[in-house]
Amino acid sequence: MYFSSSRLAVVLLILVVSNTSATVYFSESFGEGWESRWVQSNTKPDHETGKIGVSAGKYFASEDEQGLQTQSDARHYAISAEFPEFSNKDKTLVLQFTLKQEQNIDCGGGYLKIHPALFQQQSYDGDSEYNIMFGPDICGSNKRIHAIINKHGNNHLIKSLVPPGSDTYTHVYTLVIKPDNSVIILVDGEERKSTTLEKDWDILLPRTIKDPSQSKPEDWVDQEFIDDADDQKPSDWDDEPRFIADPEAAKPEDWDLELDGEWEAPSIPNPQFRGEWTPKQVPNPLYKGEWEHPIIANPEFKEDPELYAFDSFKYVGIEIWQVKSGSIFDAILITDSEEEAEAAREPLLKRGPREAELQKEEEEKIAKEEEEKELANQKELEEARKKDQEAAATETAPETAPEAETAPVEAVAEAEAEAVVEAVAEAEAVADTEQPEKVEKKEL
Numbered sequence: 231m232y233f234s235s236s237r238l239a240v241v242l243l244i245l246v247v248s249n250t251s252a253t254v255y256f257s258e259s260f261g262e263g264w265e266s267r268w269v270q271s272n273t274k275p276d277h278e279t280g281k282i283g284v285s286a287g288k289y290f291a292s293e294d295e296q297g298l299q300t301q302s303d304a305r306h307y308a309i310s311a312e313f314p315e316f317s318n319k320d321k322t323l324v325l326q327f328t329l330k331q332e333q334n335i336d337c338g339g340g341y342l343k344i345h346p347a348l349f350q351q352q353s354y355d356g357d358s359e360y361n362i363m364f365g366p367d368i369c370g371s372n373k374r375i376h377a378i379i380n381k382h383g384n385n386h387l388i389k390s391l392v393p394p395g396s397d398t399y400t401h402v403y404t405l406v407i408k409p410d411n412s413v414i415i416l417v418d419g420e421e422r423k424s425t426t427l428e429k430d431w432d433i434l435l436p437r438t439i440k441d442p443s444q445s446k447p448e449d450w451v452d453q454e455f456i457d458d459a460d461d462q463k464p465s466d467w468d469d470e471p472r473f474i475a476d477p478e479a480a481k482p483e484d485w486d487l488e489l490d491g492e493w494e495a496p497s498i499p500n501p502q503f504r505g506e507w508t509p510k511q512v513p514n515p516l517y518k519g520e521w522e523h524p525i526i527a528n529p530e531f532k533e534d535p536e537l538y539a540f541d542s543f544k545y546v547g548i549e550i551w552q553v554k555s556g557s558i559f560d561a562i563l564i565t566d567s568e569e570e571a572e573a574a575r576e577p578l579l580k581r582g583p584r585e586a587e588l589q590k591e592e593e594e595k596i597a598k599e600e601e602e603k604e605l606a607n608q609k610e611l612e613e614a615r616k617k618d619q620e621a622a623a624t625e626t627a628p629e630t631a632p633e634a635e636t637a638p639v640e641a642v643a644e645a646e647a648e649a650v651v652e653a654v655a656e657a658e659a660v661a662d663t664e665q666p667e668k669v670e671k672k673e674l
Contacts, residue, residue: 252567253321256313256546257574259561260284260297268298271308271354271549280305280555287332287558289588295400295581297328297560300552308354310547313564315347319539321566323407325364328578330400330585333556340394340557341365341376343549344564346542354547361540364405366394375415375422377405379431381537386431392423399582402561402575406568407538418582419575427537435531441524451516461509470504473497 258267264284271279280302286295300307329340343360350358363378363385375392378385392415395401404416413430415423428434446452475495485493548559563574 252565252570253316254563254565254567254570255316255543256311256562256564258311258546259294261294264298268309268311269351269354271310271352273308273353273355274306278306280307280552282307282309285558287330287556287585289332289399289585289592291581291584291588295560297330297558298548299558300550300555303555304553305555306551308547308549310345310349310351310354310545310549312351312545315542315544317539317541318407318543318566319536319541320409322409322568323538324404324563324565324568324571325362326402326404326565326571326575327365327562328400328402328558328560328581329366329395330398330558330560330581331366331368331395331556332398332558333554334398335368335552335557336554337369338552338554338557339365339367339376339550340559341367341548341550342559342562343547344543345545345547346540347544348542349545349547351545351547354549356549358547358549360547361543362405362407365403368394368396375403375417377413377415379427379433379537381433386433388423388425389430389432390423390425395582399585400558400560400578401582402578404571404575406571409538411535411537418579419572431537433537434534436528437531438525439528441526444524446521446523450521451514451518452520453514454517455511456514457509458512459509463507463509467504467507470500470502472500472503474500 258264270282280300283299283301284296285299285301286293286297287299290296298309325342325344327342331340341363342365343358344362345358345360348359359380361380363376365376367374367376373394373396375394377388377392380386394403395417402416402418404414404419406414406416407427408414411427413423413425413427414421423430474497476498477495479495481493487493543564546562546564550557561574561578563571565571
Protein backbone atom coordinates (compact mmCIF):
# COMPACT_ATOMS: atom_id res chain seq x y z
CA MET A 231 0.00 0.00 0.00
CA TYR A 232 1.27 3.43 -0.92
CA PHE A 233 0.87 6.50 1.33
CA SER A 234 1.61 10.02 0.29
CA SER A 235 4.01 11.90 2.52
CA SER A 236 1.21 14.02 3.99
CA ARG A 237 -1.03 11.03 4.65
CA LEU A 238 1.88 9.10 6.18
CA ALA A 239 2.53 12.02 8.52
CA VAL A 240 -1.10 11.97 9.66
CA VAL A 241 -0.94 8.20 10.29
CA LEU A 242 2.27 8.57 12.30
CA LEU A 243 0.75 11.42 14.29
CA ILE A 244 -2.27 9.29 15.11
CA LEU A 245 0.00 6.45 16.22
CA VAL A 246 2.04 8.79 18.42
CA VAL A 247 -1.06 10.31 20.01
CA SER A 248 -2.62 6.89 20.63
CA ASN A 249 0.61 5.56 22.14
CA THR A 250 1.11 8.55 24.42
CA SER A 251 -2.48 9.07 25.55
CA ALA A 252 -3.01 8.62 29.25
CA THR A 253 -5.93 7.01 30.99
CA VAL A 254 -6.98 8.26 34.40
CA TYR A 255 -8.98 5.51 36.05
CA PHE A 256 -9.68 7.39 39.25
CA SER A 257 -9.05 10.88 40.59
CA GLU A 258 -10.32 12.31 43.88
CA SER A 259 -9.62 15.65 45.57
CA PHE A 260 -12.58 15.51 48.01
CA GLY A 261 -14.42 18.50 46.68
CA GLU A 262 -18.16 19.02 46.60
CA GLY A 263 -20.22 15.83 46.64
CA TRP A 264 -17.44 13.57 47.89
CA GLU A 265 -19.87 11.87 50.31
CA SER A 266 -21.85 10.48 47.38
CA ARG A 267 -18.72 8.90 45.93
CA TRP A 268 -17.47 7.21 49.08
CA VAL A 269 -19.12 4.45 51.10
CA GLN A 270 -18.28 3.83 54.74
CA SER A 271 -18.30 0.24 55.99
CA ASN A 272 -20.83 -0.76 58.64
CA THR A 273 -19.04 -3.93 59.72
CA LYS A 274 -17.67 -2.55 63.00
CA PRO A 275 -19.93 -1.34 65.83
CA ASP A 276 -20.29 2.42 66.26
CA HIS A 277 -17.98 2.59 69.28
CA GLU A 278 -15.17 1.06 67.22
CA THR A 279 -15.74 3.05 64.02
CA GLY A 280 -13.90 6.34 63.62
CA LYS A 281 -15.49 9.56 62.47
CA ILE A 282 -14.40 10.74 59.01
CA GLY A 283 -14.65 14.28 57.65
CA VAL A 284 -13.06 16.70 55.22
CA SER A 285 -10.41 19.18 56.36
CA ALA A 286 -7.39 21.06 55.07
CA GLY A 287 -5.73 20.76 58.48
CA LYS A 288 -4.24 23.47 60.64
CA TYR A 289 -1.78 24.86 58.12
CA PHE A 290 -2.75 25.28 54.47
CA ALA A 291 -2.43 27.82 51.67
CA SER A 292 -5.91 27.24 50.24
CA GLU A 293 -9.18 25.59 51.25
CA ASP A 294 -8.84 23.56 48.04
CA GLU A 295 -6.19 21.51 49.84
CA GLN A 296 -8.80 19.80 51.99
CA GLY A 297 -8.80 16.01 52.09
CA LEU A 298 -10.37 13.08 53.89
CA GLN A 299 -9.39 13.25 57.57
CA THR A 300 -9.55 10.65 60.34
CA GLN A 301 -11.14 12.36 63.36
CA SER A 302 -11.45 9.82 66.20
CA ASP A 303 -8.59 8.43 68.29
CA ALA A 304 -8.14 4.69 68.75
CA ARG A 305 -10.67 3.78 66.10
CA HIS A 306 -10.99 1.68 62.94
CA TYR A 307 -11.61 3.30 59.56
CA ALA A 308 -12.98 1.58 56.45
CA ILE A 309 -14.22 3.67 53.54
CA SER A 310 -14.08 3.05 49.79
CA ALA A 311 -14.95 4.45 46.38
CA GLU A 312 -15.84 2.75 43.10
CA PHE A 313 -14.57 3.42 39.58
CA PRO A 314 -14.98 1.71 36.18
CA GLU A 315 -13.34 -1.71 36.22
CA PHE A 316 -10.05 -2.12 34.34
CA SER A 317 -7.06 -4.44 33.98
CA ASN A 318 -3.47 -3.25 33.93
CA LYS A 319 -2.32 -6.02 31.58
CA ASP A 320 0.28 -4.65 29.17
CA LYS A 321 0.03 -1.26 30.90
CA THR A 322 1.86 0.72 33.52
CA LEU A 323 -0.03 1.16 36.77
CA VAL A 324 0.48 4.29 38.89
CA LEU A 325 -1.09 4.83 42.30
CA GLN A 326 -0.46 8.25 43.85
CA PHE A 327 -1.86 10.20 46.78
CA THR A 328 -0.93 12.77 49.40
CA LEU A 329 -0.87 12.19 53.12
CA LYS A 330 -0.51 14.73 55.90
CA GLN A 331 0.08 13.28 59.39
CA GLU A 332 -0.58 16.56 61.16
CA GLN A 333 -1.20 14.79 64.46
CA ASN A 334 2.42 13.55 64.49
CA ILE A 335 1.12 9.98 64.43
CA ASP A 336 2.62 7.54 66.92
CA CYS A 337 0.92 4.34 65.76
CA GLY A 338 -1.34 3.77 62.78
CA GLY A 339 -1.60 3.17 59.07
CA GLY A 340 -1.68 5.70 56.26
CA TYR A 341 -2.05 3.49 53.20
CA LEU A 342 -4.51 2.84 50.39
CA LYS A 343 -5.79 -0.45 49.01
CA ILE A 344 -6.95 -1.22 45.47
CA HIS A 345 -9.59 -3.95 45.27
CA PRO A 346 -11.02 -6.19 42.53
CA ALA A 347 -14.61 -6.31 41.34
CA LEU A 348 -15.89 -8.84 43.91
CA PHE A 349 -15.20 -6.40 46.73
CA GLN A 350 -18.14 -5.52 49.04
CA GLN A 351 -18.11 -1.90 50.24
CA GLN A 352 -20.64 -2.23 53.06
CA SER A 353 -18.74 -5.08 54.71
CA TYR A 354 -15.26 -3.65 54.16
CA ASP A 355 -12.76 -4.75 56.82
CA GLY A 356 -9.22 -6.05 57.25
CA ASP A 357 -10.12 -9.41 55.71
CA SER A 358 -11.41 -7.94 52.45
CA GLU A 359 -9.37 -9.12 49.47
CA TYR A 360 -7.20 -6.53 47.77
CA ASN A 361 -4.71 -6.52 44.89
CA ILE A 362 -2.30 -3.86 46.13
CA MET A 363 -1.74 -2.07 49.42
CA PHE A 364 0.53 0.96 49.36
CA GLY A 365 1.48 3.71 51.79
CA PRO A 366 3.21 4.45 55.09
CA ASP A 367 2.70 2.51 58.29
CA ILE A 368 4.12 3.91 61.53
CA CYS A 369 4.15 2.45 65.03
CA GLY A 370 6.79 3.70 67.44
CA SER A 371 10.24 3.33 65.95
CA ASN A 372 8.91 1.00 63.22
CA LYS A 373 8.39 3.30 60.23
CA ARG A 374 8.09 1.96 56.70
CA ILE A 375 6.24 2.22 53.42
CA HIS A 376 4.13 -0.83 52.73
CA ALA A 377 3.95 -2.15 49.20
CA ILE A 378 2.01 -5.41 49.42
CA ILE A 379 1.12 -7.45 46.35
CA ASN A 380 -1.58 -10.11 46.52
CA LYS A 381 -0.95 -13.08 44.26
CA HIS A 382 -2.54 -16.54 44.34
CA GLY A 383 -4.49 -15.62 47.49
CA ASN A 384 -1.40 -14.61 49.48
CA ASN A 385 -0.23 -11.16 50.52
CA HIS A 386 3.45 -10.59 49.76
CA LEU A 387 5.27 -7.76 51.56
CA ILE A 388 8.17 -5.89 50.03
CA LYS A 389 11.38 -7.16 51.63
CA SER A 390 13.24 -3.86 51.45
CA LEU A 391 12.74 -1.23 54.14
CA VAL A 392 11.54 1.96 52.46
CA PRO A 393 11.28 4.94 54.86
CA PRO A 394 8.25 7.27 54.71
CA GLY A 395 8.00 10.97 55.44
CA SER A 396 8.14 11.33 59.20
CA ASP A 397 7.07 14.93 59.86
CA THR A 398 3.64 16.58 60.09
CA TYR A 399 3.53 18.06 56.58
CA THR A 400 2.02 16.87 53.29
CA HIS A 401 3.97 14.22 51.38
CA VAL A 402 3.24 12.71 47.97
CA TYR A 403 3.48 8.91 47.73
CA THR A 404 3.78 7.28 44.30
CA LEU A 405 3.88 3.61 43.34
CA VAL A 406 4.72 2.64 39.75
CA ILE A 407 4.38 -0.96 38.51
CA LYS A 408 5.47 -1.57 34.91
CA PRO A 409 4.78 -4.40 32.43
CA ASP A 410 8.42 -5.53 32.73
CA ASN A 411 7.72 -6.33 36.43
CA SER A 412 9.82 -3.39 37.62
CA VAL A 413 8.62 -1.30 40.56
CA ILE A 414 9.44 2.27 41.58
CA ILE A 415 8.48 3.93 44.86
CA LEU A 416 8.72 7.70 45.08
CA VAL A 417 8.21 10.11 47.98
CA ASP A 418 7.73 13.74 46.98
CA GLY A 419 8.89 12.86 43.48
CA GLU A 420 12.20 11.45 44.70
CA GLU A 421 12.97 7.79 44.10
CA ARG A 422 13.14 5.82 47.34
CA LYS A 423 13.27 2.36 45.78
CA SER A 424 13.74 0.89 42.31
CA THR A 425 13.39 -2.87 42.23
CA THR A 426 11.51 -5.78 40.64
CA LEU A 427 8.61 -7.94 41.75
CA GLU A 428 10.78 -11.05 41.54
CA LYS A 429 13.63 -9.57 43.57
CA ASP A 430 11.76 -7.83 46.41
CA TRP A 431 8.63 -9.96 46.75
CA ASP A 432 8.58 -13.70 47.47
CA ILE A 433 5.83 -14.41 44.97
CA LEU A 434 7.66 -16.93 42.83
CA LEU A 435 9.54 -19.98 44.00
CA PRO A 436 13.30 -19.35 44.17
CA ARG A 437 15.31 -19.77 41.00
CA THR A 438 17.93 -21.86 42.80
CA ILE A 439 17.84 -24.26 45.73
CA LYS A 440 20.28 -26.35 47.76
CA ASP A 441 20.94 -29.65 46.03
CA PRO A 442 18.75 -32.11 47.98
CA SER A 443 20.96 -35.01 46.87
CA GLN A 444 24.01 -33.54 48.56
CA SER A 445 24.92 -33.46 52.25
CA LYS A 446 28.03 -32.74 54.26
CA PRO A 447 30.44 -35.72 54.26
CA GLU A 448 30.72 -37.44 57.61
CA ASP A 449 34.48 -37.02 57.67
CA TRP A 450 34.30 -33.30 56.86
CA VAL A 451 36.21 -31.33 59.49
CA ASP A 452 34.84 -27.84 59.99
CA GLN A 453 36.29 -27.24 63.45
CA GLU A 454 38.85 -24.49 62.90
CA PHE A 455 40.57 -24.71 66.35
CA ILE A 456 41.24 -27.57 68.76
CA ASP A 457 42.66 -27.98 72.27
CA ASP A 458 46.44 -27.82 72.58
CA ALA A 459 47.45 -31.32 73.64
CA ASP A 460 50.68 -29.99 75.19
CA ASP A 461 48.94 -27.49 77.42
CA GLN A 462 48.69 -28.75 81.03
CA LYS A 463 46.55 -27.51 83.85
CA PRO A 464 48.66 -25.84 86.63
CA SER A 465 48.79 -27.85 89.84
CA ASP A 466 47.61 -24.94 92.00
CA TRP A 467 44.78 -23.95 89.68
CA ASP A 468 42.00 -25.18 91.99
CA ASP A 469 43.57 -24.00 95.26
CA GLU A 470 41.40 -20.91 95.46
CA PRO A 471 37.66 -21.38 96.18
CA ARG A 472 34.99 -19.50 94.22
CA PHE A 473 33.73 -17.66 97.36
CA ILE A 474 35.39 -16.54 100.58
CA ALA A 475 34.22 -15.00 103.84
CA ASP A 476 34.04 -11.23 103.69
CA PRO A 477 37.12 -10.06 105.63
CA GLU A 478 35.52 -6.67 106.32
CA ALA A 479 32.37 -8.10 107.85
CA ALA A 480 31.96 -7.94 111.63
CA LYS A 481 29.51 -9.62 113.99
CA PRO A 482 26.79 -7.18 115.07
CA GLU A 483 27.06 -6.01 118.68
CA ASP A 484 23.51 -7.15 119.45
CA TRP A 485 24.06 -10.65 118.05
CA ASP A 486 22.51 -13.19 120.41
CA LEU A 487 24.10 -16.64 120.21
CA GLU A 488 21.08 -18.38 121.69
CA LEU A 489 18.55 -16.60 119.52
CA ASP A 490 20.55 -16.05 116.33
CA GLY A 491 22.85 -19.06 116.37
CA GLU A 492 26.50 -19.16 115.43
CA TRP A 493 27.47 -16.00 113.51
CA GLU A 494 29.12 -16.52 110.12
CA ALA A 495 30.61 -13.81 107.93
CA PRO A 496 28.79 -13.41 104.59
CA SER A 497 30.47 -14.81 101.50
CA ILE A 498 31.82 -12.71 98.63
CA PRO A 499 33.37 -13.69 95.26
CA ASN A 500 37.00 -14.63 95.64
CA PRO A 501 39.13 -12.26 93.53
CA GLN A 502 41.81 -14.99 93.35
CA PHE A 503 39.46 -17.58 91.90
CA ARG A 504 40.43 -18.37 88.29
CA GLY A 505 37.40 -20.36 87.18
CA GLU A 506 37.32 -23.54 85.18
CA TRP A 507 40.57 -24.31 83.42
CA THR A 508 40.50 -24.82 79.67
CA PRO A 509 43.46 -25.64 77.45
CA LYS A 510 44.73 -23.17 74.88
CA GLN A 511 43.31 -23.37 71.38
CA VAL A 512 45.52 -24.06 68.37
CA PRO A 513 44.71 -24.29 64.64
CA ASN A 514 43.26 -27.62 63.61
CA PRO A 515 45.55 -29.16 60.99
CA LEU A 516 42.60 -31.18 59.61
CA TYR A 517 40.34 -28.14 59.15
CA LYS A 518 38.80 -28.01 55.65
CA GLY A 519 36.74 -24.83 56.03
CA GLU A 520 33.00 -24.31 56.21
CA TRP A 521 31.13 -26.81 54.09
CA GLU A 522 28.93 -25.12 51.49
CA HIS A 523 25.83 -26.83 50.27
CA PRO A 524 25.91 -27.13 46.48
CA ILE A 525 23.32 -24.93 44.74
CA ILE A 526 21.34 -26.09 41.73
CA ALA A 527 18.60 -24.65 39.55
CA ASN A 528 15.17 -25.12 41.06
CA PRO A 529 13.32 -27.56 38.79
CA GLU A 530 9.97 -26.22 40.08
CA PHE A 531 10.74 -22.59 39.32
CA LYS A 532 8.45 -21.04 36.75
CA GLU A 533 9.05 -17.58 35.43
CA ASP A 534 6.02 -15.33 35.30
CA PRO A 535 6.38 -12.31 33.03
CA GLU A 536 2.93 -11.14 34.15
CA LEU A 537 3.50 -10.79 37.87
CA TYR A 538 2.57 -7.13 37.51
CA ALA A 539 -0.83 -7.83 35.89
CA PHE A 540 -4.25 -8.02 37.54
CA ASP A 541 -7.45 -8.88 35.74
CA SER A 542 -9.64 -6.57 37.78
CA PHE A 543 -9.35 -3.24 39.58
CA LYS A 544 -12.62 -1.57 40.59
CA TYR A 545 -12.38 -0.02 44.07
CA VAL A 546 -9.97 2.06 46.11
CA GLY A 547 -10.22 2.08 49.88
CA ILE A 548 -8.78 3.29 53.15
CA GLU A 549 -8.85 0.53 55.75
CA ILE A 550 -6.69 1.47 58.75
CA TRP A 551 -6.56 1.58 62.53
CA GLN A 552 -5.06 4.59 64.30
CA VAL A 553 -4.22 5.37 67.92
CA LYS A 554 -4.04 9.10 67.23
CA SER A 555 -6.29 10.46 64.52
CA GLY A 556 -5.79 13.42 62.20
CA SER A 557 -4.34 11.93 59.00
CA ILE A 558 -5.48 13.71 55.82
CA PHE A 559 -5.65 11.77 52.52
CA ASP A 560 -5.95 13.77 49.33
CA ALA A 561 -5.24 13.93 45.58
CA ILE A 562 -5.79 10.20 45.02
CA LEU A 563 -4.86 9.26 41.45
CA ILE A 564 -4.88 5.94 39.61
CA THR A 565 -3.58 6.11 36.05
CA ASP A 566 -1.50 4.29 33.46
CA SER A 567 0.80 7.26 32.86
CA GLU A 568 3.88 8.31 34.81
CA GLU A 569 3.73 11.66 33.01
CA GLU A 570 0.15 12.21 34.15
CA ALA A 571 1.17 11.43 37.73
CA GLU A 572 4.16 13.75 37.51
CA ALA A 573 2.03 16.62 36.18
CA ALA A 574 -0.46 16.09 39.02
CA ARG A 575 2.37 15.86 41.53
CA GLU A 576 4.10 19.15 40.71
CA PRO A 577 1.63 21.52 42.43
CA LEU A 578 1.24 19.08 45.33
CA LEU A 579 4.95 19.30 46.13
CA LYS A 580 4.49 22.93 47.17
CA ARG A 581 2.14 22.05 50.00
CA GLY A 582 4.62 20.60 52.49
CA PRO A 583 7.14 23.50 52.35
CA ARG A 584 4.30 26.04 52.51
CA GLU A 585 2.81 24.32 55.56
CA ALA A 586 6.22 24.42 57.24
CA GLU A 587 6.47 28.15 56.50
CA LEU A 588 2.99 28.82 57.89
CA GLN A 589 3.75 26.87 61.04
CA LYS A 590 7.03 28.74 61.50
CA GLU A 591 5.28 32.09 61.00
CA GLU A 592 2.64 31.19 63.57
CA GLU A 593 5.23 29.99 66.08
CA GLU A 594 7.25 33.18 65.59
CA LYS A 595 4.07 35.24 66.00
CA ILE A 596 3.16 33.42 69.20
CA ALA A 597 6.70 33.82 70.52
CA LYS A 598 6.61 37.54 69.75
CA GLU A 599 3.22 37.95 71.41
CA GLU A 600 4.44 36.12 74.48
CA GLU A 601 7.56 38.29 74.58
CA GLU A 602 5.47 41.46 74.27
CA LYS A 603 3.11 40.19 76.95
CA GLU A 604 6.05 39.51 79.25
CA LEU A 605 7.47 42.98 78.63
CA ALA A 606 4.02 44.51 79.31
CA ASN A 607 3.77 42.53 82.56
CA GLN A 608 7.22 43.71 83.62
CA LYS A 609 6.30 47.32 82.80
CA GLU A 610 3.04 47.00 84.73
CA LEU A 611 4.89 45.58 87.73
CA GLU A 612 7.47 48.36 87.56
CA GLU A 613 4.75 51.02 87.46
CA ALA A 614 2.98 49.35 90.38
CA ARG A 615 6.21 49.35 92.42
CA LYS A 616 6.78 53.01 91.62
CA LYS A 617 3.24 53.91 92.73
CA ASP A 618 3.74 51.96 95.95
CA GLN A 619 6.96 53.84 96.66
CA GLU A 620 5.28 57.22 96.03
CA ALA A 621 2.37 56.28 98.25
CA ALA A 622 4.74 55.25 101.04
CA ALA A 623 6.61 58.56 100.75
CA THR A 624 3.33 60.51 100.96
CA GLU A 625 2.24 58.65 104.09
CA THR A 626 5.51 59.35 105.97
CA ALA A 627 5.77 63.09 104.95
CA PRO A 628 3.36 64.55 107.70
CA GLU A 629 5.35 62.88 110.48
CA THR A 630 8.78 64.15 109.42
CA ALA A 631 7.76 67.68 108.27
CA PRO A 632 6.83 69.08 111.79
CA GLU A 633 10.16 67.89 113.14
CA ALA A 634 11.90 69.93 110.46
CA GLU A 635 9.70 72.98 111.25
CA THR A 636 9.86 72.85 115.08
CA ALA A 637 13.61 72.53 115.24
CA PRO A 638 14.24 76.27 114.43
CA VAL A 639 11.39 77.39 116.77
CA GLU A 640 12.90 75.54 119.69
CA ALA A 641 16.26 77.07 118.94
CA VAL A 642 14.76 80.62 118.91
CA ALA A 643 12.89 80.03 122.17
CA GLU A 644 16.07 78.83 123.80
CA ALA A 645 17.97 81.88 122.55
CA GLU A 646 15.24 84.23 123.84
CA ALA A 647 15.27 82.52 127.22
CA GLU A 648 19.03 82.98 127.46
CA ALA A 649 18.61 86.69 126.55
CA VAL A 650 16.03 87.15 129.31
CA VAL A 651 18.34 85.50 131.81
CA GLU A 652 21.17 87.76 130.75
CA ALA A 653 18.94 90.87 131.00
CA VAL A 654 17.83 89.92 134.50
CA ALA A 655 21.39 89.33 135.49
CA GLU A 656 22.46 92.70 134.16
CA ALA A 657 19.56 94.40 135.96
CA GLU A 658 20.51 92.78 139.20
CA ALA A 659 24.09 93.84 138.72
CA VAL A 660 23.07 97.44 138.13
CA ALA A 661 20.85 97.34 141.21
CA ASP A 662 23.70 96.14 143.32
CA THR A 663 25.96 98.99 142.24
CA GLU A 664 23.34 101.73 142.87
CA GLN A 665 22.28 100.58 146.32
CA PRO A 666 25.38 101.75 148.26
CA GLU A 667 25.10 105.23 146.82
CA LYS A 668 21.58 105.58 148.19
CA VAL A 669 22.67 104.35 151.57
CA GLU A 670 25.51 106.78 151.71
CA LYS A 671 23.26 109.70 150.86
CA LYS A 672 20.88 108.71 153.61
CA GLU A 673 23.59 108.68 156.10
CA LEU A 674 24.68 112.15 155.12
